[in-house]
Amino acid sequence: MEAAITILALLFVAFVALGVYLTVKAVGAAKRGVDRTITQARRTVEDTTLRAKSFGQTGVAGELAQLRLSLRTSMRATQDALHAGVAEDPSLAESVDLFRRLSAHGLELDEELKRLEREPDRATVSGLLPQLRERTQRITHSADSLRWAARDRARQFADDDLDALNAQIDIEAGALRHWTVEERPGAASGEGTSRGHRPGTDPGADWPAPPAGAGNSSTADESWGGPAREGAPQAITAPDPQLGTRYPWQKSARPETTN
Numbered sequence: 001m002e003a004a005i006t007i008l009a010l011l012f013v014a015f016v017a018l019g020v021y022l023t024v025k026a027v028g029a030a031k032r033g034v035d036r037t038i039t040q041a042r043r044t045v046e047d048t049t050l051r052a053k054s055f056g057q058t059g060v061a062g063e064l065a066q067l068r069l070s071l072r073t074s075m076r077a078t079q080d081a082l083h084a085g086v087a088e089d090p091s092l093a094e095s096v097d098l099f100r101r102l103s104a105h106g107l108e109l110d111e112e113l114k115r116l117e118r119e120p121d122r123a124t125v126s127g128l129l130p131q132l133r134e135r136t137q138r139i140t141h142s143a144d145s146l147r148w149a150a151r152d153r154a155r156q157f158a159d160d161d162l163d164a165l166n167a168q169i170d171i172e173a174g175a176l177r178h179w180t181v182e183e184r185p186g187a188a189s190g191e192g193t194s195r196g197h198r199p200g201t202d203p204g205a206d207w208p209a210p211p212a213g214a215g216n217s218s219t220a221d222e223s224w225g226g227p228a229r230e231g232a233p234q235a236i237t238a239p240d241p242q243l244g245t246r247y248p249w250q251k252s253a254r255p256e257t258t259n
Contacts, residue, residue: 085153
């Protein structure tokens with residue numbers, strides 16, 4: 001009895017622990033989803049604001065907004081391209097690691113540009129613009145190089161796969177066109193052997209044999225739709241002149257006369 005109670009208590013504790021674990025996981029997933037949504041919304045608002053500043057403002061403020069927008073656009077596009085490509089091509093893992101190191105410099109520059117947007121001393125900020133512009137170009141150039149290299153690699157793999165597929169299709173098409181008489185459908189059952197003369201075969205073997213007992217009579221000749229040949233042997237019983245076929249070379253029967 002005590003053993004049964006102990007087992008039930010252990011099962012209850014296990015179910016409670018499992019429920020707590022699942023609850024914590026669900027809450028964590030929901031929190032991450034909310035944080036991801038908030039981050040995406042904040043990023044969209046910030047990009048929209050930077051785009052408006054870069055087009056609507058001039059001078060130092062507009063220049064800083066353009067640098068930040070160019071930096072963020074390039075880094076985000078490279079991140080999306082590498083993360084999408086590494087799922088299909090594991091060799092891009094090293095490129096992803098390099099991009100993480102580059103992202104550290106990019107985030108540092110973005111934070112510096114953001115602080116300079118609130119700097120009241122515009123003269124000092126204007127003197128820093130050439131250096132900031134060079135750093136931005138170096139980071140975006142490296143990010144663009146990684147992104148286009150990954151895209152070129154994926155496109156090359158797609159072209160190689162297409163070339164191999166085209167070669168296989170050409171081989172299969174050539175094999176389908178290389179047929180013989182034995183491979184033709186119906187050739188094994190003798191279908192089509194009486195349809196006419198084929199090159200390389202005996203012409204006489206393709207025609208059906210004449211009816212039994214026909215010999216060289218006119219009946220055998222007329223079976224193919226032509227008239228009886230002249231000089232062909234006639235039957236023993238003469239045909240009825242009223243029913244037989246008249247030919248120009250046959251003499252007309254004389255009428256019987258009575259004396």
